[in-house]
Amino acid sequence: MEPSWIEAGAVYRWAHDERPMRVLMHDHDVAMYDVWWPHLRNWGLSNIGEAKRKRIDYYVTRISSLASKASYLRTDPLTEEEFKLHRPDLPFSMGRCSEVQWAESVPETRQEMAERLRSAGCLSDGGETTVPASDLYLVPFGPNGGQKRPVRVKPDDGVAFTIEELIWKSARAQAEVVDGVLPTEGIGVYRAGLQRGVPSYYLWGADSKLHSRAS
Incomplete structure (x- = not known):
């Protein structure tokens, strides 16, 4: 897997964690992401209304770590509503x-x-x-x-x-x-x-x- 393949919505799995993770934004050598919550059967930040009421700190990693320690699964593109909320166009x-x-x-x-x-x-x-x-x-x-x-x-x-x-x-x-x-x-x-x-x-x-x- 090459770091250049990383995009918003790309889903990966860490070698040490069975829960998938989904990239919300990336900039230079940094990726910020959400994690799948098995008990909800959904992404942790899937409830847009709830996310707008809370303070949220994204998970963050270096893209080099993602490239060497995670496996690509698929891409679930951000919806228009998710894009407006998370603003992956803004710099890290x-x-x-x-x-x-x-x-x-x-x-x-x-x-x-x-x-x-x-x-x-x-x-x-x-x-x-x-x-x-x-x-x-x-x-x-x-x-x-x-x-x-x-x-x-x-x-x-x-x-x-x-x-x-x-x-x-x-x-x-x-x-x-x-x-x-x-x-x-x-x-x-x-x-x-x-x-x-x-x-x-x-x-x-x-x-x-x-x-x-x-x-």
Whole structure:
């Protein structure tokens, strides 16, 4: 099995688990997935209405692990309703930068944040990258790395976030929780799952928690 074969809706089985798993989204070397619940005879997130009322953290793995430790079974494409809920078109990670820290003072404007990122070599001069979402939940972390209350944010234009806008709003959310010495190096925003039907992202360092554990 080649990693390039992975797609949203692809169903696999881990060598160590009889329960099938179904890819909900994949981006670069990361796949996020749902698991079959035998007692329900259905996928864990099959109830769309229920999923929209809960906080959901997706299962996550590296695609290299999936490719070497799982067997492909079939593809059950995401329905239109599932696509709208899970948003597999959104990236797994955004705004990764090892030269900027969450503990630094938050700029007054998103333009100032753009300058900070650009001077650190973490923002391209060749046009703005946007994240096509009308709202997201951001999950800051505490001094020991634990997750804090999610913060709902909306783009200024009501349509899509620019990367500098999202990082600026993330920095503001993080500063409300804790400043000073933090358990991370650098900054990054990473897909977590859903919060009441809205895509959620956790704040962390320049490497995701998945990649930090693997290093």
